[in-house]
Amino acid sequence: MDTIFALATAQGRAGVSVVRISGPEAFDCARVLCGSLPPLRQSGLRSLQDEQGELLDQALVLAFAGPNSFTGEDVVELHMHGSIAVVSAVLRCLGAGSARMADPGEFTRRALDNDKMDLAQVEGLGDLIASETEGQRRQALRVFDGALGKKIEGWRANLIRAASLIEVTIDFADEDVPVDVSPEVQSLLGLVLDEVQVELSGFAAAERIRTGFEVAIVGPPNAGKSTLLNALAKREAAITSERAGTTRDVIEVRMDLNGYAVTLLDTAGLRDGVDEIEVIGIQRAVQRAESADLRVFLIEPGEDVPVQMGVNDIQVAPKGDTRNDGVFSVSGRTGEGIAELTDRITDALSSMTSSAGLATHARHRDAMAASLDALRMAQNCVGNGPDQYDIVAEEIRSAIRSLEALVGHIGVENLLDEIFSSFCLGK
Secondary structure (H helix, E strand, O other): OOOEEEEOOOOOOOOEEEEEEEOOOHHHHHHHHHOOOOOOOOEEEEEEEOOOOOEEEEEEEEEEOOOOOOOOOOEEEEEEEOOHHHHHHHHHHHHOOOOEEOOOOHHHHHHHHOOOOOHHHHHHHHHHHHOOOHHHHHHHHHHHOOHHHHHHHHHHHHHHHHHHHHHHHHHOOOOOOOOOOHHHHHHHHHHHHHHHHHHHHOHHHHHHHHHOEEEEEEOOOOOOHHHHHHHHHOOOOOOOOOOOOOOOOOEEEEEEEOOEEEEEEEOOOOOOOOOHHHHHHHHHHHHHHHHOOEEEEEOOOOOOOOOOOOOOOEEEEOOHHHOOOOOOEOOOOOOOOHHHHHHHHHHHHHHHOOOOOOOOOHHHHHHHHHHHHHHHHHHHHHOOOHHHHHHHHHHHHHHHHHHHHHOOOOOOHHHHHHHHOOOOOOO
């Protein structure tokens, strides 16, 4: 295994930059720069020097002996002043030795190879690094902490127990087996099947937390949709005008709404278009509104629009600064009702995500769906008696393989390059 190094913090000038070294020669490579290393897992101030003995910087140095490190290998971290010139000089000196620059995600891939984390945790780490909102951070941290892997390990243990009961019966098919194992097998299969179904049913909500929700503002022309969008986004994202039909295309603004990643959609006013371009804009507005996760109907009470209102959708009256009829209304100009509308949107999103599970990627969904198919087949065959127990055993093994692939234990080599390519060099 090569010894690798990379900048583990962001590129550019900073207060502190961290260079990480990992591999069998990590300690030797670091000693070339530092002279000596502090005691393991303790920090120490060292002067970094190049091959000619010229001082490069003073750095806080930490050393970790494998397997007690992030990668499971010997690791050294150099915490230096965040100068572009200093970092470049240190990387140049490391590259002149026996170590090489790490590939994207190579540190994390070594952690996976050395059983420091499973593949679901790797994806959770990637989501954690990419998280923009509090909701995304919390969800990614749960996966990175190993919650999904622990749940799968429990399912796997129950299925192994069920498989062993069935296979014992097969092994002694020519003898009288004193105990009928089918009730316990059915119980174990049913338990796992129910829990996998619950997790799978929460996939859509969990994926939305990770990727973000679309919230469409829907209403007739001149209702104040663009003004409302600007008020929610707290910037002039859309052109506003008293002239009807100003918005021709869908305007998108991504924002953090009380911890949720939300893309607000300002759509064209819904009416009979007066020209070809406006007609196209209205068609797009209807399509995007129908596909959005949530719709805010900015309409007068009793007013109809060509988009059906869903259970979680919100209706609010426009021009709240000019009315006192007791109807829930907003005004993008004065800010009246904006805070309450934001709370209502947040409550609707919270309701939609209350059943969110730990599976957040399409790969997770597909693996669990395949496992469910195998478990259902196994259940059916158990009910048909011992003559089909060999089929039951194979279906249980198939379900186990699908779950093991989810956490990266088997059959995922073709996925690894794609997953790690999105990581930065220092991870």
